[in-house]
Amino acid sequence: MSQTVLPESAVPSIPTRILLGPGPSNVSPRVLQAMIQPMIGYLDPDFMLIMDEVRELLKRVYQTEAANTLAISGTGSAGMEAGLSSLLEPGDTVVMCIYGFFCERMVEMASRIGANVVPLRAGWGRPFPEEMLEEELKKHTNVKMVTAIHAETSTGVRQPMTNLARLAKENDALLMVDSVTSLGGNEVLFDQWDADYAYSATQKCLGCPPGLSPVAVSDRAVDVMRNREKAPVSWYLDLSLLGNYWGWEGNRVYHHTAPVSMILALREGLRLALSEGLTQRFQRHTLNAKALCAGLEAFGLECVVPEEHRLAQITVVQIPDGVDDSSVRQSLLRNFGIEIGGGLGELAGKVWRIGLMGESSKAEYVLALLSALESVLPKAGYEVAHGSGVAAANNVFKS
Numbered sequence: 565m566s567q568t569v570l571p572e573s574a575v576p577s578i579p580t581r582i583l584l585g586p587g588p589s590n591v592s593p594r595v596l597q598a599m600i601q602p603m604i605g606y607l608d609p610d611f612m613l614i615m616d617e618v619r620e621l622l623k624r625v626y627q628t629e630a631a632n633t634l635a636i637s638g639t640g641s642a643g644m645e646a647g648l649s650s651l652l653e654p655g656d657t658v659v660m661c662i663y664g665f666f667c668e669r670m671v672e673m674a675s676r677i678g679a680n681v682v683p684l685r686a687g688w689g690r691p692f693p694e695e696m697l698e699e700e701l702k703k704h705t706n707v708k709m710v711t712a713i714h715a716e717t718s719t720g721v722r723q724p725m726t727n728l729a730r731l732a733k734e735n736d737a738l739l740m741v742d743s744v745t746s747l748g749g750n751e752v753l754f755d756q757w758d759a760d761y762a763y764s765a766t767q768k769c770l771g772c773p774p775g776l777s778p779v780a781v782s783d784r785a786v787d788v789m790r791n792r793e794k795a796p797v798s799w800y801l802d803l804s805l806l807g808n809y810w811g812w813e814g815n816r817v818y819h820h821t822a823p824v825s826m827i828l829a830l831r832e833g834l835r836l837a838l839s840e841g842l843t844q845r846f847q848r849h850t851l852n853a854k855a856l857c858a859g860l861e862a863f864g865l866e867c868v869v870p871e872e873h874r875l876a877q878i879t880v881v882q883i884p885d886g887v888d889d890s891s892v893r894q895s896l897l898r899n900f901g902i903e904i905g906g907g908l909g910e911l912a913g914k915v916w917r918i919g920l921m922g923e924s925s926k927a928e929y930v931l932a933l934l935s936a937l938e939s940v941l942p943k944a945g946y947e948v949a950h951g952s953g954v955a956a957a958n959n960v961f962k963s
């Protein structure tokens with residue numbers, strides 16, 4: 565048989581990038597190394613032990629004693645859809661706090677499930693006002709669930725959760741929290757908030773490739789799932805079936821072929837995060853974001869979110885008048901190997917989103933970006949004082 569000659573690939577090897585967008589972020593060599601271990605069966609007793617370990621490690625990052633944890637095969641959106649479709653039945657009332665692009669995605673998913681969706685829309689760029697939820701909840705007697713996003717990646721706002729959580733509980737509603745951009749970069753206090761379902765994604769502050777959605781589920785939410793009238797429409801994302809595979813009740817029932825290498829990656833990413841120490845990790849994120857903002861402000865750029873509400877893992881910065889969004893981003897990528905993100909939804913073309921998440925949250929990346937911007941911005945028609953950004957960032961690092 566003659567051998568087929570393949571055409572040369574357009575991208576024969578993956579370029580090394582500094583990933584400072586909204587995710588994926590850079591991945592530690594230790595995590596990549598974990599992925600190239602030999603393949604193992606998804607019901608192999610040794611793999612079961614690894615899954616148990618991942619469940620335990622997830623409990624620690626979610627800061628929970630009691631919750632049931634697992635990692636869904638899929639990205640953050642799979643975690644979002646699994647929670648909505650496993651906990652809501654058609655006709656159930658869900659009150660959704662909306663203050664950004666990803667909140668709207670939840671509305672779309674819950675509507676497709678046939679839930680009675682009550683969207684509470686507040687302005688983007690500020691935390692959701694808890695009074696709005698309080699007022700709305702007074703109008704209902706049967707709210708099944710309240711949803712909120714802890715870290716809205718589209719706006720860069722950190723949502724205070726305590727009062728939203730309290731209101732959900734006072735109204736006997738389940739609380740679902742999106743922690744896609746916060747887990748591993750911010751305190752996610754599953755038990756303290758008395759949350760019922762939280763989901764995340766591996767590619768942001770957990771420093772792994774995209775592909776898994778780690779979740780935590782309260783016992784109360786497990787009861788709700790087990791006592792549904794009808795099984796959820798989605799079989800693949802049925803949390804109750806997934807819980808059976810992850811051994812929530814002891815024995816394991818095959819569900820689907822687990823992405824073994826990704827689970828090995830997650831285990832290593834979690835071990836790295838916890839051995840750094842959660843508090844130290846959060847402080848690292850805070851310091852690097854502070855230095856970045858100082859540098860950007862020294863250029864005369866505006867960090868959109870007021871400091872007290874700013875997320876450390878994603879900085880949203882206003883694009884100056886007359887500067888072309890995509891040519892700046894392309895120049896950073898092509899000439900400096902640095903990726904930053906553009907705006908989403910109503911912020912498209914108006915802001916850049918600079919992620920400093922997990923392995924990407926490093927002083928050297930902050931300084932590299934500021935010095936690259938010093939070269940790119942003047943070519944885009946925006947003059948900056950030479951050396952000012954790096955100097956301002958270094959002042960923060962020194963203090």
Ligand SMILES: Cc1ncc(COP(=O)(O)O)c(C=O)c1O
Nearest residue numbers: 639640641666715716717744765
């Ligand atoms: C807050 C938030 N929720 C959900 C998602 C969806 O996650 P994924 O893209 O991993 O499906 C994202 C993605 O950036 C996000 O930032």
